[in-house]
Amino acid sequence: MAATVATLGASGAAVAALWFTAQSLQATNDQYALAEQTATTDRFRLATEQLASDQMSIRISGIYLLERLAKDSPRDHPTVFEVIAAFLRTQTNAGNCRSAGFGEQARRAAPADVDAATRVIARRAAESDRDPLDLSGTCLSFGQFADGTLTGARLMNTNLARADLTRAKLTSAIIVDADMGAALLIGADLSRVTGHHANLGNANLGGANLNEASLGGADLKSAWLFDANLANASLYDANLAGARLAGANLTGADLTGADLTGIAYDNRTRWPAEFTPPPSA
CATH class of the missing domain: 2.160.20.80 (E3 ubiquitin-protein ligase SopA)
Known part of the structure; x- marks a missing residue:
């Protein structure tokens, strides 16, 4: 009888140890997921801030940062490309294709930030899209x-x-x-x-x-x-x-x-x- 009790006690201790180990692993995973989500949020915020810059090189950096974010976090892919499409709709206007930056002298290629955005859109993993892209009313002449x-x-x-x-x-x-x-x-x-x-x-x-x-x-x-x-x-x-x-x-x-x-x-x-x-x- 004593041996049986001892065996049951040992088994109970083992189960408890497994439970505590599982809980520790879950807590670690939760902390990792939270840290990962925080990092993703920070990267997204930085990228959108860069898109709003008045410096071309910084806007281009923001576009490529968003592209990397979409690859690293597929669940954020739809939001990333909604932002890039919105960037094109606000930065370009079909009615102003011949204005500064799109004049006849400059129209042998799109502005560098627009060119970067169109190339990123072209090579995206389209199977991760949630909705069709909305690029209505944009100036994408010479887009790639x-x-x-x-x-x-x-x-x-x-x-x-x-x-x-x-x-x-x-x-x-x-x-x-x-x-x-x-x-x-x-x-x-x-x-x-x-x-x-x-x-x-x-x-x-x-x-x-x-x-x-x-x-x-x-x-x-x-x-x-x-x-x-x-x-x-x-x-x-x-x-x-x-x-x-x-x-x-x-x-x-x-x-x-x-x-x-x-x-x-x-x-x-x-x-x-x-x-x-x-x-x-």
């Missing part, structure tokens, strides 16, 4: 978005003239009234975009996917659309004058009222059923 993800992005009245969007993913993006004149969109995915009255004049859309794109009233004058997929696209009242359509697929497209003056195409170009195009230029 090659291979980037802008799926569902709100780009209403955004100036992306001459931007590099090569192979970018713009599926279901809203580009209503956006200026994408002379932009590089080679191999880009613009399927199901909504782009009424968007300017895509002189844009290079070679091999781009515009399947089911809604581009009523859009300006595609002199656009390069060779081998582009425009199947089932809505192009009513669109300006396609001078567009290059060699190898393009327009089966099922709505070309009601579209201006096809001077278009160039070849025997690989596919047209909607019952549609007779004007002679190729």
Whole structure:
């Protein structure tokens, strides 16, 4: 009996020791989590303060600090990129693309802080996004978005003239009234975009996917659309004058009222059923 009691006592002590060890580990983990969250908060505060600086180099530092924070703390990724998008909306304005910093002499590249922000957006881990990016009304001409993800992005009245969007993913993006004149969109995915009255004049859309794109009233004058997929696209009242359509697929497209003056195409170009195009230029 005494041996049994001793055994039970030893077992109880062992259980108690395990319980106290577990509690200590939990307390340590809680302290670590609190310290980590405090450090994250401090980094976030520092980055946002840097974004508000009147010095270009400090703003750029803030952008890259936010990028690192999003990588280190995936749960903060959505907030980080909401802040970067807000930074672009406040720092740039589509209506002022030709003003100081965006004038003809300076428009061979975006301002350095804007360039940094667009590159960070382009290479972000888009699968961690919570909502589509809102870059409406911003001046992002010459922006570098090659291979980037802008799926569902709100780009209403955004100036992306001459931007590099090569192979970018713009599926279901809203580009209503956006200026994408002379932009590089080679191999880009613009399927199901909504782009009424968007300017895509002189844009290079070679091999781009515009399947089911809604581009009523859009300006595609002199656009390069060779081998582009425009199947089932809505192009009513669109300006396609001078567009290059060699190898393009327009089966099922709505070309009601579209201006096809001077278009160039070849025997690989596919047209909607019952549609007779004007002679190729």
